[in-house]
Amino acid sequence: MTLPLVTAVVPTRNRCQTTLRFLAAMAGQTYRALRVVVVDANSSDGTVAAIRRQHPQVTVLAAGDGDFWAGATNRGVRRALAAGTDYVLTINDDAVVPADYVERMVALAQRHGCGILGSRIDLLAEPGRIWALGTRTDWGTDRFLRLSHHDELASRLDPALATAEVLPAEAMPGNGVLIRREVFGRVGLYDARWLPHYHADSEWVMRAVRRNVEAWVTPGVVVLNDFGDEQKRLPLGSLRGLLFTFFHPKSHLYLPAVALILWRYCPPSQRWPTLRALAGRFLRMKR
Template identity: 30%
Template sequence: MLYIVIPVFNRLKYTRACLDSLRKQTNPNFRVVIVDDGSTDGTATVLAADYPEVTVLPGTGSLFWTAGVNLGLRYALEQGATWCMTMNNDVVAYPDFVARMMEAAESRPPALYGAFELDASTQEPIYGGGWLDWRTGSFRNLLHELTPEQRRGLHRTQNLPGRGLLIPREVFDRIGMFAEKVLPHYYADYDFTHQARLAGFEVYLNFDAHLGTYPEESGDTQNRQRKSLRNYYNHLFSIRGGANLRDFTRFARRNCPPRYLPLFLVNGYARRIVGYFLR
């Protein structure tokens, strides 16, 4: 059985759209678990009234992404889940999304699978996997290498985000949960998928499984759009800061090959410190 785990904090309209898209799936063989981490916009009331099929787990109000996901995953595994999927509430799943993901999952040995992300408003490609260059800190984007005709089927990738990430139970049995103590919010998904690769699991981007996303709605994107010294500080040091230097350092030390670590850190710090003003 597949369990889909969605951590939420407010943004009820996105949660509704996400759940409505899951109700329209051609493959309905899954259960949804929402971790509501202290929402103040009526999320709990609406979920209880309008989405009785969803299991809602209350958070402490300070879980952030990683601990929230882990809370839902532990529940799913206790219920006997054979597959788990992490999903953010600000995505919409195309009707055949679950079917396409499970078809891929059942076609080969246990592996991790991510989704092809499209802008929900324009349908332009947003994310299609890729590889980190540990020497330069740059990202080799598969979308830049594949023609539209080649963007189908499965392509190996190095890391995957937690938006629509399909994980077999065997991965948790081998490497444990997401690293909530080390990476409470950002980088935890990339860390988890890379640790799974190091443990011997393949990681794929499934170009046949589509998710609609809202790239302009992420907290880090909005922070960049409203530039100020306070937001710059938050960008580099807040738990929700997309360039959090502490968490970037922890991610690098856990994943970067030792011979490249100094160069990766220097390049990474420079990109984060300067990049805020260049975008």
């Protein structure tokens, strides 16, 4: 039986050792029908040369400074689809995964017919503490693209959740998401114009769900995320910091991205209550 071809798409910039750690994990995967495409955004730390020297089988594409996550990922997805992949795996260069990670994800996706299957994401510093099991939004409140089960211990999840092979999701982070190629034909690529970095992953899944593509996450297959909450902490104490917070594409409060998601997906009757709730949340952050 021929295995479905999986292509991992990995954006990176100036994280040579982190990227090499990830590629070593990919090289050790038990799933053999696996290709890796690294999309490098003008790294100046020798990333590209190191990849070509240590992992010559990996495809390296060049991205521009303005591509950010969505633009870089789109470049990799286009290359993967053109090369005939059956699945695209979007995953970050700082992800840490076990050797059977891809094999288990493909098995679950095939068993349950998942066009979109996200991983559970735990903190690398504390495996078993969940960073995200999908994301959700409660319109009319300040719970906008909140990480589901964030900071919960996996051992304390409701048994019905913990033992489920897959769970329905309305959105999810893009770190460790297996996507069948046909889904891109129905949904398109990530919206790099309006959501260049944060929330492009969740918006794409929301768009897919709106187009009747079911999205799922699995609590049993884990990506360890080399990430701390301090990395999303914003400089709110100065005018320059506020400008970054609301107008820099690498801020998770980047106004064009937040506004677009509100406009596209929030029920009209809930837009004003949601805006009011988000404004209150921001004011609490400033204290």
